[in-house]
Amino acid sequence: MNNIHELIDLLQLERLSDSVFLGQNYQAPWKRVFGGQVLAQSLSAAQQTVDPERVAHSMHAYFLLAGDINIPIVFEVEKIRDGGSFSTRRVVAKQNGIAIFFMSISFQKKQEGFDHQIDMPKVAGPENLPSDLDTVKKFKLFVPDHIFQVIQERPFEFRMVEQINLLDFKTKLPFRNFWFKANQTFDGDINIHQRLMTYVSDYNLLTTATLPHTKGPLPNKDLFMASLDHGMWFHRDFKIDDWLLYAMDSPSASNARGFTRGNIFNKEGILVASVVQEGLMRPKS
Structure with missing residues (x-):
């Protein structure tokens, strides 16, 4: 699915009733429902039940069970x-009548108020950075086929600030910055841009917590990871087909859980969203 319009269609959902929606699954190479997909589809379902003047400003979600990629997901919205x-x-979100995920979302009318923000990190801009696809092509002999396929099919372009060397097997500090944007321009209101940002917010987040503990730039096949919860706040309007910086860090890992957080800035340095996530992170037995 390397076309942003295909992703927009995937996130739109089929309306079954006033408050029940049906969503299909991206056929991910790892054979499980991608967390960003169910996050974004849940937001989409909720958006379609509120006054159009009200825009999502925060969400809090819990992943309960791994989704079966072969079964459509039913989204039940409670007002x-x-x-x-x-x-x-x-x-x-349910499959076969069993809850696999739930989310609370708050929407707000546009209102005037106080305004401040933290500064964007002083990092290189996206213009002269190689894309992650360029990087994996350079090291293709060392990249597993399924990882190459995932990167090749993504409907977003990513450019890592901290350059990846697939031959570097040192552990790293738990910080990561990358630029991203949709790989095609499109017309759409803020609801669509929010759905797409919610989808992409799950990329690279939990793996930031593994940097001090695993050697090598690729996910460690001996490490089991699964998202447990996800929180997100939309601060200001944005366009996801323009460059955005995702600045991530992991303040803590303990009790087989990794905790990560991220701030998302536009190219002008305006903070547009913030994210937190905790996930299971332990060696495979």
Whole structure:
């Protein structure tokens, strides 16, 4: 799925009733439902049940079970509250009637208020950085076929600030920065841009917590990882077909869990979103 329009269609969902939606699955090479997909589809379902003037500003989700890639997902939206300025929704994603995921989302009318933000990290811009596809092509003999396929099929372009050397087997500090954008321009309102950012927010996040503990730039086949929860805040409007910087770090890993967080800036240095995630991270038995 290397076409952004295919991803937009995947995230739109089929409406079965006023509050129930059906979503199909990206046929990922790793044979499990991609976490970013179910996050973005849940947001899409909730967005379609609120007043168009209200825009998502925060979400909190828990992954309960690994999704079966061969079974469509049913998204049931519960309308918790519609207040004067905010609306709250709860989405449960199910396969075969069993909950695999749930998310709470809050929506808000546009309002004036105070404004401040942290500074964007001082890093190289995307213009002269190689894409991750360029990098894996350079080291193709050392890259497993399924990883090469994943990178080749992504509907986003990624450019890592900290350059990857597939022959470097040293552990690293738990920090990572990369630029990303949709690989094609498109027309769409803020809801579509939010769905796409939610989808891509799951890329490279949990693996940041593995950097001090695993040797080599590729995921360690002896390490088991699974997302447990995911939180996201949309601070300001953005366009995902323009370059965005994802600045990530992992403050802690303990009790077989890795904790990561990220800030997303546009090219002008405006903070547009923030993300946190915790995941299971332990050696395979």
